[in-house]
Amino acid sequence: MKKHFYSIWFRIVLAFFWVMVFTCCAVGLSVHLITRLNLWRYVSFPLTSLHFIILLALISIVFGSLISMFALHHVLNPITELSRAMQKVAKGDYTVRLNAPVPNLKDEMYDLSSNFNQMVQELNSTQTLHSDFISNVSHEFKTPLAAISGYATLLQDDTLSDEERNEYINIIIQSTKALSRMTGNILSLSRLENQTIINEKEFFRADEQIRQCILRMEPLWSAKNISICPELEQITWNGNLELTAHIWNNLLDNAVKFTPCGGEISITAYTEDPWFIVVFRDSGPGMPPEVQKHIFDKFYQGDTSHKNKGNGLGLALVHKIVTLYGGAIQLESVPGMGSTFKILLPLSSSS
Numbered sequence: 430m431k432k433h434f435y436s437i438w439f440r441i442v443l444a445f446f447w448v449m450v451f452t453c454c455a456v457g458l459s460v461h462l463i464t465r466l467n468l469w470r471y472v473s474f475p476l477t478s479l480h481f482i483i484l485l486a487l488i489s490i491v492f493g494s495l496i497s498m499f500a501l502h503h504v505l506n507p508i509t510e511l512s513r514a515m516q517k518v519a520k521g522d523y524t525v526r527l528n529a530p531v532p533n534l535k536d537e538m539y540d541l542s543s544n545f546n547q548m549v550q551e552l553n554s555t556q557t558l559h560s561d562f563i564s565n566v567s568h569e570f571k572t573p574l575a576a577i578s579g580y581a582t583l584l585q586d587d588t589l590s591d592e593e594r595n596e597y598i599n600i601i602i603q604s605t606k607a608l609s610r611m612t613g614n615i616l617s618l619s620r621l622e623n624q625t626i627i628n629e630k631e632f633f634r635a636d637e638q639i640r641q642c643i644l645r646m647e648p649l650w651s652a653k654n655i656s657i658c659p660e661l662e663q664i665t666w667n668g669n670l671e672l673t674a675h676i677w678n679n680l681l682d683n684a685v686k687f688t689p690c691g692g693e694i695s696i697t698a699y700t701e702d703p704w705f706i707v708v709f710r711d712s713g714p715g716m717p718p719e720v721q722k723h724i725f726d727k728f729y730q731g732d733t734s735h736k737n738k739g740n741g742l743g744l745a746l747v748h749k750i751v752t753l754y755g756g757a758i759q760l761e762s763v764p765g766m767g768s769t770f771k772i773l774l775p776l777s778s779s780s
Contacts, residue, residue, distance in 0.1 A: 511545060523553035570611070573604035580604075611742065621749050627669050635673070635705065636661035636698055642677040643696070650685045650694070658695040666705055666774070672750050679743035680709045680770055687713035687768070704756075704773040711769075716762040724760060747772075 510527060517525045526549065527542040580597040583589070589597075643657055650657055666673075684694045692712040699706055716724065725748040751758045755775050762768035 507542070511541060514545065514549075518549060518552070523549050525549060570608070573608045573611075576604040577601050577608075615742065621672075621746075621753065627672065627750075627753050629669050630667050631670065632665055632667050633670055635664045635666040635668075635707075638670070638674060639677050639696060639698060639707070642674065642681055646678075646681055646685065649682070650688075653685065653688070653690045653692070655685060655688050655691070656693045658693060659697075661696070661698040662700065664698060664700060664705060666776075668754065668774070672753075676747050676750055676772060677707075679747050680772075683743055683770075684709050684711040684713070684768075687711060689713065700776060703776050705776050707772045707774075709770045709772075710767065712767045715764040715766050715768055716760075717764050721760055721762055725758070 514525045514527055526546050580600050584594060584597055639661055640659065643659060681694070681696070688694055688711045694712070695708075695710045697706075697708040697710075725744050748758055751772060751774065757773045759771040759773070760768065761771070
């Protein structure tokens with residue numbers, strides 16, 4: 430930026446220099462022609478040296494001012510346009526764009542214009558994502574809230590049988606749990622949004638944490654008669670307990686949700702320098718390529734038939750945590766043949 434600043438001022442000084450040069454040349458040429466054509470004889474009063482100097486100064490001022498106005502307008506016009514565009518951005522207009530100078534004449538103003546356009550485009554994208562996020566959150570909250578409100582109202586009916594009453598109560602409990610999970614994921618994502626490193630690390634048995642996750646979700650997978658096949662090496666890893674648990678919980682919850690009754694889920698954990706690797710493989714319906722491209726986007730749900738079972742935040746949270754660890758998440762899926770999520774976390778995190 431400092432380089433750009435000096436370059437712009439250099440242009441202004443250069444413009445003034447050429448104004449002076451052209452003014453002096455023009456005045457000198459005019460005096461030469463007047464003298465050569467002996468036009469002084471038409472002057473009605475004696476032209477002394479003082480008068481000549483005053484006349485020369487007036488001509489220089491008028492002529493120089495005209496040239497200066499043109500030159501400064503040419504030099505400062507891009508800066509003026511940039512200032513006006515920034516005022517529009519400050520008022521919330523992220524659609525404004527600057528007409529960049531000719532690309533083959535890449536200079537400071539070209540860089541400033543290009544960077545400004547890129548900045549506004551990013552701001553516009555952020556604003557769109559923010560609006561979509563608010564809209565999606567509002568929509569996702571309405572469904573369980575409507576269920577809770579509706580079935581709570583039905584419970585006021587004294588003619589309900591015990592079976593109906595228990596059914597309505599179970600629906601309210603499930604809707605409350607869905608709200609709780611969604612709220613927790615939203616808070617976690619918001620907290621991690623601007624985070625660049627993982628804090629509060631400690632050494633723990635990662636394989637035991639995965640086993641505990643499987644046990645906690647036993648009511649979910651046993652209700653669908655799903656077989657869980659864990660093959661876990663004994664692994665001591667250095668990480669954040671809470672955030673790492675989010676990875677296993679969301680991946681297992683996702684696998685259980687999409688695995689049909691009587692299906693199978695395998696979980697493998699092992700080390701392969703320089704990675705600590707965990708693989709979740711299910712026997713679900715799999716995903717087409719167009720769904721795989723967006724599976725880690727917030728609120729994205731490729732299978733709308735399971736919309737009432739999730740909110741599209743779990744995998745986005747997993748992706749964010751794995752990225753913060755400096756790891757990677759890989760997806761392999763073929764329609765009709767299940768899905769495999771492979772988590773690679775750096776072993777160096779344990780040092």
